[in-house]
Each structure stands twice: as structure tokens, then as C-alpha cells.
Ligand SMILES: Nc1nc2c(c(=O)[nH]1)N[C@H]1C(S)=C(S)[C@@H](COP(=O)(O)OP(=O)(O)OC[C@H]3O[C@@H](n4cnc5c(=O)[nH]c(N)nc54)[C@H](O)[C@@H]3O)O[C@H]1N2
């Protein structure tokens with residue numbers, strides 16, 4: 001995409017009208033009780049998805065943050081905060097936080113004591129020398145940017161495109177098994193992007209707004225929004241809606257808080273959602289519960305879909321999923337008969353080999369029930385609102401020739417092109433083997449792959465340490481990946497130390513646009529925008545000549561304007577703005593660039609028979625894949641008799657972060673695995689006892705919580721554990737591989753289009769241990785509790 005096109009698209013998202021939209025609450029900064037209060041809308045770091053819960057930062061005369069409170073003026077969050085923002089002070093002033101650049105001799109990688117403080121200038125000089133040397137010898141494609149989840153750094157494509165000029169910006173979770181399979185499913189099937197549940201977030205009158213219709217039935221599917229506030233969605237909106245009468249269906253192998261309040265809880269076997277979705281389609285079609293008008297005028301391939309789902313009668317799904325057939329039918333009827341109804345589909349949809357097909361059946365359900373683009377159903381962005389930041393600077397910074405070298409582009413174009421990302425599993429192979437070409441330099445942009453992002457983390461560790469001649473970490477704290485593999489460390493600013501923006505739902509389906517205001521200064525830190533700009537213009541001045549400052553770069557990329565920061569300064573005073581939403585856009589030609597009614601697909605309709613899937617060589621209709629490592633292999637089940645699901649979020653932590661925050665660690669001191677009481681009895685495991693978890697790929701230890709939240713077939717293990725209080729040097733590496741559930745999970749088991757991974761549905765065995773690895777909370781308080 002050219003820059004001109006980019007700015008046009010930014011206009012399509014109505015970002016240029018922000019200042020006129022609305023002006024909510026008190027001024028952005030004011031005095032109260034002798035303190036300066038700054039209202040802000042945080043994103044990251046600390047890591048969070050782009051929710052931007054309204055936050056007030058209280059700063060004393062000495063410029064120190066002394067208190068945080070929720071900002072009641074935010075129209076969606078209304079003052080509510082989770083523990084991580086409440087503990088912000090303990091994160092910012094934590095004694096383990098790193099506030100200056102550092103270098104280490106590459107021979108000393110893995111030695112936690114070998115770091116040496118340097119200046120920013122020295123850091124930039126070293127990086128420039130290494131960049132010039134490595135790109136001259138191996139080309140820019142030999143650089144990989146390790147990307148993570150949707151925090152600012154994690155999705156910051158300009159690091160790849162404009163700063164280093166490499167096509168290899170790479171999110172390193174196998175099969176890109178987070179969000180993008182869902183996003184790709186709707187993009188290929190309906191030519192739009194992630195459909196969020198309409199919780200009236202964008203309407204000035206919120207729930208009472210006359211344009212809104214209360215969602216009669218909400219399906220929370222493989223998602224735990226109260227704990228995760230995922231992808232820019234404020235989880236408590238579910239409770240707000242329930243209080244108004246919304247009925248709930250929860251589809252989850254675990255009993256989570258919402259499941260206990262649901263009308264129907266389908267407690268299915270992990271990894272079998274696609275079968276369940278096909279059975280819902282079967283019931284809805286066979287019982288004639290679908291929206292005839294929508295199907296007739298706006299869908300393509302209905303008859304083929306109707307025929308395909310005959311292969312999955314509810315009785316068959318009941319057997320596969322382990323759920324009573326009458327519950328499957330009752331839930332499908334309840335969803336289809338409610339007007340409007342919505343589905344909140346979560347991460348579990350992606351984390352299976354047939355993740356794309358799971359996405360496909362979900363979009364099909366939303367479509368044939370007529371819930372797309374309607375009040376109280378699923379909101380969709382209008383034409384051109386792709387606002388694809390991942391393309392920003394690609395032409396100028398990378399160029400067509402180098403783009404073709406993106407790892408995985410040839411084999412998995414449906415994956416690599418949708419989000420301009422190198423393929424995770426093929427990147428691992430390139431690091432291990434030098435095929436198709438050597439990877440020599442790395443940069444961690446909000447990624448801790450050895451503790452969290454990546455499966456078989458020892459493989460990633462060994463490949464990176466062996467392959468990379470030079471590697472840079474940019475973070476708030478030291479972490480195992482940086483400790484093991486970096487030669488330079490650069491310090492990162494937190495939300496309280498920075499300016500910026502936060503668009504809920506990653507921009508296209510934004511309901512609120514928030515602005516971050518700088519309230520304090522700590523150490524010598526930079527933001528992702530600042531580092532990208534400062535480093536980029538030193539490495540490649542020709543790419544950066546159009547931007548006068550890091551702030552102007554931020555203004556251009558996020559707001560589609562270039563006014564030296566003046567436009568940002570003006571609109572950011574709003575702190576938070578609602579972005580107008582429109583419904584039934586497909587009827588009025590607002591979903592397609594050419595202004596014709598319908599959807600932006602080749603047929604102009606929602607493609608239940610997908611021409612895109614067909615073109616990419618996959619089945620155009622949904623199909624269910626039985627998990628490869630599961631009951632389909634009875635021999636395997638003898639050794640590994642349980643189904644392991646992993647990574648359901650807790651409010652205490654964001655992935656591998658926050659283990660140094662004593663208040664948060666106190667909430668969850670040890671890595672927890674949930675085991676059913678009957679299983680505990682059979683295996684002789686007591687509540688609180690440590691156990692070994694093992695799979696054909698590896699093992700780790702976690703602490704048993706004996707609980708009925710899981711049934712007798714299922715165990716659930718927390719992910720992303722490491723121990724910042726322990727020795728950081730190799731081989732201990734902060735205990736990184738001891739309780740790392742990703743030791744048990746494989747790479748290379750994705751679907752036909754390159755997406756999906758069995759990270760929430762693998763087999764595992766459990767052995768009780770006599771050893772006790774309990775965290776000493778006194779040590780945590782001593783080490784991390786006294787703020788500096
Ligand atoms: N506090 C906190 N918030 C976070 C994060 C964090 O680390 N901490 N991470 C962020 C990120 S990157 C993401 S992607 C989101 C994810 O957030 P969500 O989409 O909410 O996903 P999870 O919390 O992983 O899991 C949600 C539910 O899926 C269930 N589940 C497990 N396996 C299956 C299955 O096979 N089928 C079904 N139907 N359900 C299953 C789990 O039991 C759990 O209740 O959260 C984001 N928000």
C-alpha cells in the first residue's frame with residue numbers, strides 16, 4: 001500500500017473527525033489536593049490489549065506517581081480497572097526494572113552478570129556497525145523482528161518495514177494461533193475484518209441509545225473476557241449486558257465464572273469446536289431457523305453449505321465433543337431464535353489445527369442468522385477501513401523484490417499476506433537450518449518467545465543462540481529470551497511515561513479512540529515509536545526523511561495526519577472519543593470500495609462456499625479435523641490419558657509479564673494446573689502438590705489445584721511461567737524451562753493454509769511429585785516489593 005492510499009484509508013475510519021466527535025469528562029490534566037492528575041488511556045507497556053481503560057495518574061511535586069485511579073469519564077470502562085493497572089506504580093518503580101541501555105560481549109550471552117551500562121549513542125553506534133556488517137554480508141532479509149501479541153511493540157510493523165527494512169517481521173507462535181486465523185476467516189469469507197459483538201460502546205447513549213437493540217443471546221465461545229479483556233474488548237461489558245437481560249451460552253471445556261451464570265454451558269472436549277459449530281449449522285438449517293432474506297440476498301453457496309453440514313448431525317457432534325445432544329440442539333436453537341444474537345469468539349478458536357475452519361463455521365453462523373452489521377449483533381467496519389498499519393512503509397522500506405523473500409510467503413500466501421508476517425514455523429526452520437537463507441540478526445519487539453510465545457521453546461532457544469550473530473532486546477525488564485540471546489538491551493517507557501494512541505479492537509472496528517498522556521519521566525527510556533524513529537533514521541536515513549520527529553511519525557501512522565504533532569496535541573485533549581458506528585452498511589454500498597451494495601468478495605456476498613479458500617487450495621466448505629494427538633490415537637492415550645488445554649488468562653498477569661510485581665504475584669504465586677478431584681484421587685495427588693506434566697514433546701512441573709472446573713478427561717495448565725527471583729544465568733535462565741508448559745506443545749502442526757496449532761488440545765500424562773517448588777513470597781516481597 002502506498003502512503004497516499006494509507007492516508008485515504010485513515011480518512012475512511014473517520015480519524016480525521018476525531019476532534020469533533022465528542023469531548024468527554026474533565027480536562028485531560030488538572031490539580032487535585034496538591035497533586036497533578038493526568039487522565040490517560042493506557043495500552044502498553046505493561047502489556048495489555050488495546051482496551052484503554054480510563055486511568056487517572058496522580059503525580060506529586062517531585063514528579064513521582066503516587067496514586068492511580070480509574071477514570072469514571074471513560075464511556076465504556078467507567079472507572080473500572082483490573083489489578084494490573086492498579087499495581088502500575090509497583091511496575092514502574094520496581095527495583096528490577098531496567099532504565100538504561102546496556103551491552104554485553106556476545107561470548108557472554110546467557111551470563112546475567114556480564115551486562116555493562118552504556119549511553120544511547122553508544123548503543124546506536126554498535127547497532128549501526130552490526131547492521132551494516134550483517135546486511136552487507138547476508139542482505140536485509142537476514143534480520144528477523146520477533147513480534148508478540150497486540151501490545152504496541154508486538155504489532156509494530158514499522159520495525160520491520162522502515163527501521164530494519166526486512167520482510168521478516170515474525171510473530172513466533174506456531175501457526176499464528178492467535179486472532180489472525182479468526183481475522184483471516186472473515187477477511188476471506190466476507191471481505192471485512194474482525195466482527196466484534198456490539199456492546200453499544202460506540203453509541204453516545206450507550207445501552208440506552210435509541211439505535212441500540214439489546215443482544216438477546218450472547219455466545220461466549222472459547223473466551224474468558226472477564227480475565228482477558230481481549231483484543232480491545234472490555235470484558236465487563238458482558239456483565240453490563242447480562243444485568244439488562246442478555247442471556248448467555250458459554251462453550252468451554254472449563255467451568256469459568258461466566259459458565260456458572262450461563263443459561264447453557266456446553267462443556268466440550270477441548271479442540272472439538274469445529275464439529276460443534278457444524279452441528280449448530282446443521283440444526284439451524286435443517287430446522288429452518290436461518291434468516292431467509294439475508295441468505296438469499298447476501299450469501300453465496302448456501303446449498304453447498306447445507307449439504308456439507310449434513311455430515312455433522314448433532315448426534316455425531318455429541319459423540320465427538322462429549323456434550324449431550326439435547327444441549328447442542330437447545331443452544332443452537334436459542335442462538336438462532338434470538339434477535340439480535342452475537343458470538344464472542346476467543347483464542348480457543350485459533351489454537352487447534354483446524355483453527356481456520358473453526359473461524360469459518362463461526363462466520364457462517366453469524367451470517368446465516370442475519371447477525372452481521374446489525375445493532376446488538378456483530379459490528380463490522382466500513383469499506384477501506386482496513387487501515388492496515390502492517391503495510392505502512394512497506395513499498396519504500398522493504399520493496400517488492402525483498403518482499404518476495406518473506407519466509408513462508410511462497411508456501412503460505414494466505415497467512416503471510418493477510419498480515420505481512422513471516423511464517424512462524426518456517427522461521428524456526430530457517431533459524432535451525434539456514435534454509436532458504438541464513439538468519440543472522442534479531443530484534444525483540446515485545447516478545448518473550450522462550451517463556452511464552454513459542455512452542456518447543458528449547459528448540460527456539462538453541463536455534464536463535466546458534467544462528468544469530470547479533471541480537472537486540474527492547475523491554476522494561478530483563479526476561480529469559482533477552483538474557484539468553486541478546487548483545488544489546490534498550491530500556492522501554494511505560495504507559496505513564498509516554499504519549500500515544502489506543503484504538504479498541506485494533507483500529508478497524510474501533511468503538512473508542514483513546515490517547516496516552518505522559519505524566520512522569522523515569523530513567524532514559526523510549527517508546528516503540530521513538531526507538532523506531534531514532535534507530536531507523538540512523539540506519540536508513542533515506543526512508544525517514546519525510547518525518548520531522550518521532551511524534552510526527554506517530555501522528556501519521558496512528559491518526560493519518562502529518563502536522564508535526566499539533567494535530568495529536570489537539571485531539572488528544574479528548575482523552576477518549578467514541579467513533580461513530582453504522583449498521584446495515586452492506587445494503588447501502590458502504591462495505592465495498594466500488595460503492596456497490598454487498599460485501600467485498602469476488603461474488604459480492606458472504607461466501608459460505610469460499611472462493612478464496614478454494615483459490616488457496618483448501619476446501620471451500622468447513623470441515624472438522626480430529627486433533628492429531630488425542631483419542632483418535634488410542635495407543636498414545638494409554639501413555640498420555642488426559643486432554644491438556646493451556647493458557648486461560650488470569651487477571652494477575654499479562655502472559656510472561658508481572659511476575660516481579662509482588663502484589664500481583666501474591667494473587668498467583670505458582671504455576672497452576674487444574675485437575676479434577678476424581679483424577680487426583682485416582683493418581684494420589686493432593687491439592688497443592690507439585691506434579692510432572694508430560695507429552696510426546698516434553699515435560700514440565702506445575703502445582704496441582706484440585707477442582708471441579710475441569711472434568712475427568714481434561715487438565716488445564718497455566719502458561720508463560722519463569723521466575724525472575726531466581727538465578728538468571730544459563731543454564732537456569734530464571735528457571736525458564738522448569739514450569740514451561742510450552743515444552744509439551746509442538747511446532748509444525750498447523751492447517752492447510754498455514755494457520756492453527758494444537759496449543760489448547762494436546763494429550764498429556766500426569767505424575768505426582770514429592771518435590772516442592774513453592775514460591776517463597778517473602779523473597780518476592782524482599783526482592784521486588786520495596787520500590788525505588
Ligand atoms: N490478564 C490477561 N489478559 C490477556 C492476556 C494475558 O496474558 N493476561 N493475553 C491476551 C492475549 S494475547 C489473548 S490472545 C487474549 C486471549 O483471551 P481469550 O480469548 O479470552 O482466551 P483464553 O483466556 O486463552 O481462553 C479462554 C477460554 O477458552 C477455554 N478453552 C480452552 N480450550 C478450549 C477449547 O478447545 N474450546 C473452547 N471452546 N474453549 C476452550 C478456556 O478454558 C478459557 O476459559 O487475552 C489477552 N488478554
Ligand SMILES: Nc1nc2c(c(=O)[nH]1)N[C@H]1C(S)=C(S)[C@@H](COP(=O)(O)OP(=O)(O)OC[C@H]3O[C@@H](n4cnc5c(=O)[nH]c(N)nc54)[C@H](O)[C@@H]3O)O[C@H]1N2
Pocket residue numbers: 044045046047048147148149150151152153154173177178347444445446447448449451452453454474475476477479492528646647648654655656657719720741742745759
Ligand atoms: N501454552 C500457551 N502458550 C501461549 C498461549 C496460550 O494460550 N497457551 N498464548 C499465546 C498467545 S495468544 C500469545 S499472543 C503469545 C504472547 O506472547 P508474547 O506477546 O511474546 O508475550 P510475552 O511472552 O509476555 O512477551 C512480551 C514481552 O514484551 C514486553 N512488552 C510489553 N509491552 C510492550 C510494548 O509496548 N513494547 C515492547 N517493545 N515490549 C513490550 C514485555 O515486557 C514482555 O517481556 O503467547 C502465546 N503462548
Ligand code: SF4
Pocket residue numbers: 042043048049051052053080081082083084085086229
Ligand atoms: S485491562 Fe487492566 S491492564 Fe489493561 S488497560 Fe484495562 S485495567 Fe489496565
Ligand SMILES: [Mo]
Pocket residue numbers: 149150178179347
Ligand atoms: Mo494472543
